[in-house]
Amino acid sequence: MARAGRDREPTPLRRARQARNWTLEDVVEQMDLHTYGGRSGVTPSMVSGWELGRHTTSIGHRKTLCDIYALPADVLFAHQDEGLGQRATVQLLAGFPDLQRAMARVVSEAQEFLIVMGSRSRDVQYLRAIEVALEKRPTLICYRVLFGPPHHQILKDHLLRLLKLRDPCDRSVGTKTLHLGIVEDPLAPERFFCSSERQAVIPIPSLTSHEAFDSGIVVGPAPASRLLDHGRQAYAAARRIETVQQVSDLDVLREGRA
Numbered sequence: 001m002a003r004a005g006r007d008r009e010p011t012p013l014r015r016a017r018q019a020r021n022w023t024l025e026d027v028v029e030q031m032d033l034h035t036y037g038g039r040s041g042v043t044p045s046m047v048s049g050w051e052l053g054r055h056t057t058s059i060g061h062r063k064t065l066c067d068i069y070a071l072p073a074d075v076l077f078a079h080q081d082e083g084l085g086q087r088a089t090v091q092l093l094a095g096f097p098d099l100q101r102a103m104a105r106v107v108s109e110a111q112e113f114l115i116v117m118g119s120r121s122r123d124v125q126y127l128r129a130i131e132v133a134l135e136k137r138p139t140l141i142c143y144r145v146l147f148g149p150p151h152h153q154i155l156k157d158h159l160l161r162l163l164k165l166r167d168p169c170d171r172s173v174g175t176k177t178l179h180l181g182i183v184e185d186p187l188a189p190e191r192f193f194c195s196s197e198r199q200a201v202i203p204i205p206s207l208t209s210h211e212a213f214d215s216g217i218v219v220g221p222a223p224a225s226r227l228l229d230h231g232r233q234a235y236a237a238a239r240r241i242e243t244v245q246q247v248s249d250l251d252v253l254r255e256g257r258a
Helices: 012-020 026-032 046-053 057-067 096-109 124-136 153-165 221-236 245-246
Strands: 090-093 113-117 141-147 178-183 193-197 200-204 214-221
Touching: 012 026, 012 046, 012 057, 026 046, 026 057, 046 153, 090 096, 090 153, 096 124, 096 193, 096 200, 113 124, 113 221, 124 141, 124 153, 124 200, 124 221, 141 153, 141 221, 178 221, 193 221, 214 221
Parallel strands: 113 141, 141 178
Antiparallel strands: 090 214, 113 193, 193 200, 200 214
């Protein structure tokens, strides 16, 4: 029996490659040639994922591919972008209890991926839920990306506990399952979200107070998958903090404050 999807029409990105009779490796070579320093970091499997629509091509790589194929982005990447807004359902969370429950639900239901972004976390229950998820599911792949130093000691302690639970160098389940990084560019805006392969929660400015981020929105699988890619790309651009010493060396911005 043929595999599901084998008879689907090739995507515009794949057709552009096939029109040149290129292999996936040829595309990687072209991207390297179009990248300053001669190394794009792209692999054949990444190109295949982009062509199949399994992963989203970043803005930088989109620009390079548009240059290579001499085609606009709205043609090459239509298969990645079509229907995203129509398929997305959004739930509004108007207070901290609802936000806390929703984020804990994302963590507890994550089976394949869990990506957490931001440097301000200090909810002990939520951070503990992440640790429990990693304890219970050894194959769960977790990314934690900070934007600048942690704001609270609680978060720094959490990172240290994650390193006790898992060694980022370990490949006993066939792949790396813990990814910790920090984006240190002061011009990079901080991002806050928690996403699994099933859904994501994005905190937003409070609907009741100017001092907090105690509200949020919940989105389903389609936009959550985009946020997974967003998190992977942010990690790729981040400095690794994957040893106890590297985490211990992080400053805490609000030392001594709850």
